[in-house]
Every structure is written in C-alpha cells, then in structure tokens.
Amino acid sequence: MIRRLLAALPLVATLGALLWALQANPLAAPFVERSAGDLALTLEQQVHRAATADWIEAALTQAVAARDADRATMLIGLAQDLGRDVDTTAATAMIAAETDTLSVAVDCAVCMADTSACSSLSHLTFCAVPFEMTVLGDLNALRRAAFAFAVGQEVDEVDAGLALVGLGATGAVLVSGGSSVTVKAGATLLRLARRIGSITPELTRFIRVPIRWARVDDFVLGTARIEDVTDGAALARMGALAADLGRVRAATSTAEALRLARFVDTPADATRLARVAEAAGPRTTRTFAVLGKSRVFRATLRVSRAATGTLILIWLTAAQIAVILGTRIGSLAVRSVMRAI
Known part of the structure; x- marks a missing residue:
C-alpha cells in the first residue's frame, strides 16, 4: 500500500501544481506583448535569416525597374549592414539620376503645388x-x-x-x-x-x-x-x-x-506599428520590407511564462498517467501469460 502511494506521489504533486496554475486561467490569454528590447532583437534575427543575398538582389532589381530611389537606398544599406555580397551598380546609377539637383528642383516646385504629384517620398518630405x-x-x-x-x-x-x-x-x-x-x-x-x-x-x-x-x-x-x-x-x-x-x-x-x-x-494596426517603430527605430521600414506585415505583427507577441508552465504541467500529467496506465496494463498482461503457462 505504501509503495503504491509513493509511486503515485509524483502524479499527485503534478496534479496539484496544475490545478494551482489553472486557477489563474493562463490559457485564456496565452500571449503577451514582448518588451521593446526583446522585440528589437527578435525582429533583427528574423531579418538576418530572411534577407539573403539573392533576396536583396531580386528586391533591388524591382526597385531599379520602378525607379524607386528610396527603396533602393534602403536595400543597399541593408546589404551593407548584413554583409551581403550584392551588385549595386545599377541601383547606384538609378539613385544618382533620380536625385539629380536640377531634377529635384523641378520636382519640388510641382510637389509643393500638388502633393499627389511628388515623385518620391524624399521630395515630399523636403518640399x-x-x-x-x-x-x-x-x-x-x-x-x-x-x-x-x-x-x-x-x-x-x-x-x-x-x-x-x-x-x-x-x-x-x-x-x-x-x-x-x-x-x-x-x-x-x-x-x-x-x-x-x-x-x-x-x-x-x-x-x-x-x-x-x-x-x-x-x-x-x-x-x-x-x-x-x-x-x-x-x-x-x-x-x-x-x-x-x-x-x-x-x-x-x-x-x-x-x-x-x-x-x-485598423486602429489596432496603428498601435502595433507604433510599438514596432519604437523598438526597431530607423530599421522599421526595412523590417517590414523583408518580413511583411503579418510576420512583423506576430513577432510583437510571445507565449507568456504562465501559459508555457501550464502547458508543461499538462504534458507532465498526461505522461505520468500514461506511464501508470502502461505499467498496470503491462502487469496485467504478464500475470495473464503466467497463469496461462
């Protein structure tokens, strides 16, 4: 009898801990917001994995075709920061052409009169x-x-x-x-x-x-x-x-x-974007360019420690019950075989 009680003691302890954890109902809201430091580190790690040299080259080609000097400048900076070996010759030439002094002056006059006619975000910002x-x-x-x-x-x-x-x-x-x-x-x-x-x-x-x-x-x-x-x-x-x-x-x-x-x-998106921007700072635009909206916003949340602990306790409880049932079934099977012999 004492041996059985001792064998069941780990299960009883795990069940007690699980019941105590479930009182706070941590699985009702399992996700919590990451801290600014944790969010910045998580996003930077994901960008480093996703922004390969091939990805940056393809994105640069698209930026050059669209004559998007702002995006091309961002991608060149990304390649330099990550140490990616990327050919930036065409992009650099396009940026120089788009930011020509005379061209900027003409665009600025048009941009001031009608913001919808601004040729780039840089011109809009300046003019x-x-x-x-x-x-x-x-x-x-x-x-x-x-x-x-x-x-x-x-x-x-x-x-x-x-x-x-x-x-x-x-x-x-x-x-x-x-x-x-x-x-x-x-x-x-x-x-x-x-x-x-x-x-x-x-x-x-x-x-x-x-x-x-x-x-x-x-x-x-x-x-x-x-x-x-x-x-x-x-x-x-x-x-x-x-x-x-x-x-x-x-x-x-x-x-x-x-x-x-x-x-x-939505307004909720604006709040999430503000959190990401305050964590990532000047790297926010490139983070969205590489990862996309869904991955960036998902990264703002993590599973809470309480929810993680509760899930572990549920797994331990299930494993211990499975071990006990397996042991009992095995013992009954052995006894049946011995009796048959």
Whole structure:
C-alpha cells in the first residue's frame, strides 16, 4: 500500500501544481506583448535569416525597374549592414539620376503645388511637409473642401476631417504646452499619406468623419468650436489614431512613416506599428520590407511564462498517467501469460 502511494506521489504533486496554475486561467490569454528590447532583437534575427543575398538582389532589381530611389537606398544599406555580397551598380546609377539637383528642383516646385504629384517620398518630405505641418496646411485643406462644397463638386471629407484633427491638435498644443504635437504630426501624415495613395481602403473608411459644412467658415474665423463642426467622439478616435502615427514618425522619420502607413488597416494596426517603430527605430521600414506585415505583427507577441508552465504541467500529467496506465496494463498482461503457462 505504501509503495503504491509513493509511486503515485509524483502524479499527485503534478496534479496539484496544475490545478494551482489553472486557477489563474493562463490559457485564456496565452500571449503577451514582448518588451521593446526583446522585440528589437527578435525582429533583427528574423531579418538576418530572411534577407539573403539573392533576396536583396531580386528586391533591388524591382526597385531599379520602378525607379524607386528610396527603396533602393534602403536595400543597399541593408546589404551593407548584413554583409551581403550584392551588385549595386545599377541601383547606384538609378539613385544618382533620380536625385539629380536640377531634377529635384523641378520636382519640388510641382510637389509643393500638388502633393499627389511628388515623385518620391524624399521630395515630399523636403518640399511639401514643412508647409503641411503648419496650421496653414490644415487651413488650405479646409479651404479646398469648402470651395468644393460651395460649387457643388465632390468634397474630400477624409482630407477635411484630418485637417480638423490637425487644427484641433494645434489649439491643444497651445493649451497643453506641446503634449499634442504628436497628434498634429500624425494627422498631417495621414492626410499626406492618403493624397499619395499610401492609405488602405479599410483605414479610409475609419477616418471619415461627418462635417457640418455650414459651420466650417465660422470655425476657421474662430467664432465656432471644433465640436460645432464635427462629431467629437469620431474626432477623438481619429486623434488616437493620429497619435500612433505621430509616434511612428518620431521613432523613424517623416518619409518612413508615410511609407509605413500602408500597413495600417485598423486602429489596432496603428498601435502595433507604433510599438514596432519604437523598438526597431530607423530599421522599421526595412523590417517590414523583408518580413511583411503579418510576420512583423506576430513577432510583437510571445507565449507568456504562465501559459508555457501550464502547458508543461499538462504534458507532465498526461505522461505520468500514461506511464501508470502502461505499467498496470503491462502487469496485467504478464500475470495473464503466467497463469496461462
């Protein structure tokens, strides 16, 4: 009897530990967010494995064919950082041609007049962003929308809504002493990203807010509040999204944030992107280019220690039960054979 109790003691101890672990229900939410340091290390390891010399050469060929100097520059830097032996002759020549001083000057004049005509993100950042980041950029967007409404043309409500967020954040900056700068920057980034086609249709539906056009002029003149022009709750949701995009810009750059905006379909995506950007910093764009959105966002989570421990206890319990049952069945089989003999 004592021998049987001693044999069952490991199983009893494991079952007790398992029941104690299950009280916290760790398997209900088995995944937790990685720390910034852990996330940066995990992403860099995955990029190092995925970005082979062949992959970089193929990506460079595509960038040269598309005359995408920004992407080609990023890929050349990636090859140098990882020590990949890649032929960059064609890419370097293309970059030199695209960044010719005269060409940049002509493109800049066109870009300032119409951001949708900017030839590259670098040109957009250099030429249009300084103006668009000011209150004048937001007022100009509202002016375009009000004029379109007055003459019966189609109104770009998304552009106007983002301008309202920017103006609201500008006013909040004056009151808060600067804490709303991130929201202002994010709203402008969203507006510019949409005009260059870097915003997904899913996100476009989310950032559309209702606007009372009859009160827009009063708001611009300062005789109406922003709540009189649009829905406050919708504006707050857009403000939170803009804040996340502002975090991305602060961790990377304006050009990179504009390129990364296409990976955002929902507000949750914007929050994840901000976490990745704050962990990876200037390497965020190349991380997405190599791994893709799904792999990058999956890397932000890991199985919690509590869930891992619980799964191990479940496995140990099952293994011990299997050993006990196997021993009993084996003993019964041996006895049956002995009796038959």
